[in-house]
Amino acid sequence: MAIDTSRIVEFVQIINETWSSPLQIAVAMYLLWQQLGIASLAGLGAMLILIPINGYITGKMRYITNRLMLHKDKRIKLMNEILSGIKVLKLYAWEQSFDDQVMEKRNNEVKQLTTRAYFQGAMVYIFNSATFLFSVSIKRINKYMSGHEIDSQSITRDIKSKDAIVVEKASFSWTKSDNQTLSDITLTVPKNKLIAIVGQVGAGKSSLLHALLGDMNKVKGTININGSVAFVPQQAWIQNATLRQNIIYTNPLDEKKLNKIIDNCALVQDLEILPGGQTTEIGEKGINLSGGQKQRVSMARACYSDSDVYLLDDPLSALDANVGKHIFDKVIGPNGMLKNKTRVLVTHRISVNRFTLLYHQYFLPE
Numbered sequence: 066m067a068i069d070t071s072r073i074v075e076f077v078q079i080i081n082e083t084w085s086s087p088l089q090i091a092v093a094m095y096l097l098w099q100q101l102g103i104a105s106l107a108g109l110g111a112m113l114i115l116i117p118i119n120g121y122i123t124g125k126m127r128y129i130t131n132r133l134m135l136h137k138d139k140r141i142k143l144m145n146e147i148l149s150g151i152k153v154l155k156l157y158a159w160e161q162s163f164d165d166q167v168m169e170k171r172n173n174e175v176k177q178l179t180t181r182a183y184f185q186g187a188m189v190y191i192f193n194s195a196t197f198l199f200s201v202s203i204k205r206i207n208k209y210m211s212g213h214e215i216d217s218q219s220i221t222r223d224i225k226s227k228d229a230i231v232v233e234k235a236s237f238s239w240t241k242s243d244n245q246t247l248s249d250i251t252l253t254v255p256k257n258k259l260i261a262i263v264g265q266v267g268a269g270k271s272s273l274l275h276a277l278l279g280d281m282n283k284v285k286g287t288i289n290i291n292g293s294v295a296f297v298p299q300q301a302w303i304q305n306a307t308l309r310q311n312i313i314y315t316n317p318l319d320e321k322k323l324n325k326i327i328d329n330c331a332l333v334q335d336l337e338i339l340p341g342g343q344t345t346e347i348g349e350k351g352i353n354l355s356g357g358q359k360q361r362v363s364m365a366r367a368c369y370s371d372s373d374v375y376l377l378d379d380p381l382s383a384l385d386a387n388v389g390k391h392i393f394d395k396v397i398g399p400n401g402m403l404k405n406k407t408r409v410l411v412t413h414r415i416s417v418n419r420f421t422l423l424y425h426q427y428f429l430p431e
Contacts, residue, residue, distance in 0.1 A: 126184050133177040140170040219283040226291045229374050229407035230254035230277065235286025237276045245284055246272050254374075256291070259399065259408045270411040271299065274376045277409070292373025292407070297380045301363035303351030308336070309343040312365045323369065329395040329402050330365040331388050332358075356383040361392070368396060374407045381412075 090112075097105035147154060147163055154163060232252040236245045247269050254260050264270050275281050277288065278296060303311055313323065323343075327333060335358055339345040351359040360383045367375060377397065381389040395401050397408055 122184055122187055126181065129177055129181045129184065133174065133181060136170060136174040136177060140167065140174060143167060143170060215279055215281075216283065217279070219288065220277075220279050221287070221289045222291070223289050224291055226289055227256070228253050229256045229258075229291050230409070231287075231289045232277075233287045235276070235288055236284040237272070237281040238284055239281055241282050243282075246281070247276060250276075250286070254407060254409060256407055257405050259397065259410065262409060262411045271378050274378050274409070274411060277376060290374060293370075294374045294376060295367040295370045295372035296376045297360075297363050297367045297378060299378045299380075299382065301351065301359035303347055303349075303354065303359050303362060305347065305349040307341075307344050307346055308339065308362065311347055311362050312369055314366055314370070316369060325402070326365050326368045329392070330361045330368065331391050331395075332361055332365060335361075357385070357388065360384060361388075364392065364396065368402060372406070375403060375409065377408060377410045379411050 094105060094109060143163075143166060147167070154160065230252065231254075232250050235247075235250050237247045237250075238245050250273065252273075262270050262273060272281065274296070276283070277290065278294065309318075309323070312326065327336065327343075336342045336345075347354060347362075351362070354362065360380055364377075364380055367377075380397075381392065384392065393401070396403055397410060398404075
């Protein structure tokens with residue numbers, strides 16, 4: 066998407082050439098005729114001859130670019146799968162096998178890049194390449210924008226409900242054409258309680274939270290959520306801004322509240338290390354933060370939002386035992402700062418029980 070949108074931006078920047086180029090050609094031909102007479106028609110004839118050649122090369126470039134995008138998407142998808150499962154990959158010593166797969170996809174991509182480079186060399190004088198790039202990019206963006214929209218009415222917001230979350234015999238799929246990912250889910254979460262959703266890896270715990278957020282297609286059943294919702298994902302989302310802006314986001318600054326949240330989320334020592342403290346600029350995707358730091362910043366942002374319902378997708382997974390216990394005691398647990406909020410904690414570790422026995426558990430079916 067980033068490549069496609071940048072190409073459209075480039076097209077918009079040079080779109081004025083579509084009307085100015087014919088005018089420039091007409092003026093140039095008039096001036097050449099004044100100087101060279103009939104000999105000036107040679108240049109015009111050469112330009113007219115190149116038009117069908119340009120059309121042929123443009124067609125080949127369109128085909129090569131589509132092939133290149135296909136190979137590139139496959140390689141990026143494989144790399145995302147490798148990085149997300151790197152622990153399992155290292156455990157079973159599958160490095161060479163996956164390395165061969167990545168190199169195969171990369172070689173296919175390089176072949177397309179090489180072929181395209183040859184054609185680009187032949188298109189030095191082609192003035193309509195921007196139009197071609199625009200047409201390819203607009204098709205990809207149209208395909209993306211034409212995807213199925215999530216039904217905004219799939220989740221009701223009945224504030225009169227005595228429970229924070231009520232799910233009754235609901236089934237969900239990621240798209241309308243996919244098979245059901247979650248089937249016949251019934252769940253009731255009382256207000257101001259801590260509920261742990263426990264299950265094996267791949268059981269659908271994270272999918273259930275996305276269903277509660279409205280990110281999945283509801284096939285049947287009902288969902289009601291009473292109050293505002295804050296979500297802490299497994300992969301923390303960090304914006305390219307200061308640490309303070311990443312925490313308060315669009316909310317007004319409250320120094321006392323912010324400092325308390327920073328302390329409860331075990332970020333005090335991290336701020337002492339960072340050169341600018343709260344005003345330290347965080348790179349895109351939190352490049353200058355560790356995984357645990359990004360997770361705590363994400364937790365701090367959720368706490369600062371002061372929502373009614375908190376959906377926590379295994380937020381302690383990237384933290385060591387001491388920091389995890391601190392955050393559970395100070396934030397998530399029965400005596401934490403969210404004790405008067407509804408908390409739905411997803412985990413595959415029953416060992417979290419060592420922190421507290423005062424919450425309910427909902428086990429996802431196998």
